[in-house]
Amino acid sequence: MDMELDPDEVFRDDEDDAEAEYFRERASTKELAVYLIDASPKMFLTHSPSEKHMKDESHFHITMSCILSSLKTQIISRSYDEVAICFFNTREKKNLQDLNGVFVFNVGDRESLDRPTAKFIKELSQLEEKFAKEIGSQYGIVAGSRENSLYNALWVAQALLRKGSARTADKRILLFTNEDDPFGNIKGATKTDMTRTTQQRAKDAQDLGISIELFPLSEPHKEFDLSRFYADMIGIDDDGIAEFMSAIGAKFEDMEYELKRRMIKKRIVKTLTFTIANGLAIEVNTYALVRPTVPGSTVWLDSVTNQPLKVKLIFYS
Numbered sequence: 001m002d003m004e005l006d007p008d009e010v011f012r013d014d015e016d017d018a019e020a021e022y023f024r025e026r027a028s029t030k031e032l033a034v035y036l037i038d039a040s041p042k043m044f045l046t047h048s049p050s051e052k053h054m055k056d057e058s059h060f061h062i063t064m065s066c067i068l069s070s071l072k073t074q075i076i077s078r079s080y081d082e083v084a085i086c087f088f089n090t091r092e093k094k095n096l097q098d099l100n101g102v103f104v105f106n107v108g109d110r111e112s113l114d115r116p117t118a119k120f121i122k123e124l125s126q127l128e129e130k131f132a133k134e135i136g137s138q139y140g141i142v143a144g145s146r147e148n149s150l151y152n153a154l155w156v157a158q159a160l161l162r163k164g165s166a167r168t169a170d171k172r173i174l175l176f177t178n179e180d181d182p183f184g185n186i187k188g189a190t191k192t193d194m195t196r197t198t199q200q201r202a203k204d205a206q207d208l209g210i211s212i213e214l215f216p217l218s219e220p221h222k223e224f225d226l227s228r229f230y231a232d233m234i235g236i237d238d239d240g241i242a243e244f245m246s247a248i249g250a251k252f253e254d255m256e257y258e259l260k261r262r263m264i265k266k267r268i269v270k271t272l273t274f275t276i277a278n279g280l281a282i283e284v285n286t287y288a289l290v291r292p293t294v295p296g297s298t299v300w301l302d303s304v305t306n307q308p309l310k311v312k313l314i315f316y317s
Helices: 018-024 057-079 120-127 129-136 149-160 188-207 230-234 238-248 252-263
Strands: 030-038 083-090 102-105 169-177 210-216 268-277 280-287
Touching: 018 149, 030 057, 030 149, 057 083, 057 129, 083 149, 102 149, 120 129, 129 149, 149 169, 149 188, 149 210, 188 210, 188 230
Parallel strands: 030 083, 030 169, 169 210
Antiparallel strands: 083 102, 268 280
């Protein structure tokens, strides 16, 4: 017997079902993400990534281009998700913790972690031209100093993600860097201590339900070496390094696609429960590999403040 399927029914999430209250309470409602961008001088060195590019580009420029592209997509399709932009290894500092080497970028009428706005994206797109003058770049981890800008950046990012609970929001730190050994210029017990404390800071964030995703930027003739530091920090064993690097892609032109792919959230279509015996059951989540993409709901904004408008009904008698 032929059976016609309603596409709206097939792709309808469990969160839309009246009987799925239990799963809806467990499911995250939105995503909170901090883009953690290395701003050391090494990130501003220019390279010729491929024949497709007519001019040399820096890792910093490519990172900013990819993030801007992602934000433009997000403001349409996932308008209720919230983001923050945080640079580390900077000359100037701007963060609530007043930590050196960390600069949180923002615009007026917006919290540090908030929904992206047109003004926010526009000013972020213009930041690269004036970055050297207004923020500045420097190595925040140098021999003879106890400053640790990577540790400070993880601390600031964790504080930014304090709002909301892990039950109601996916919390993520997206780390962009081309330095595979941030403590390379430091030796002995000092390096051991700084490595240990930084990795512990990352573990503390992960224990709070914050995922840390690394976007390693390889140089044209030198692949990013995860084993030097970051494999331990993000929890990748020796056997998984090759697979991780293959998945992330070493080519510059793949980076924008990779960022978009990893930012798309997996949505559960249905949850099936298999009862094995009394009191024993197994739940299996099913996912749609292909599903319709629809624009976000329309939100009316004030033309001056860009704040959502509130509708009030007043009855006169």
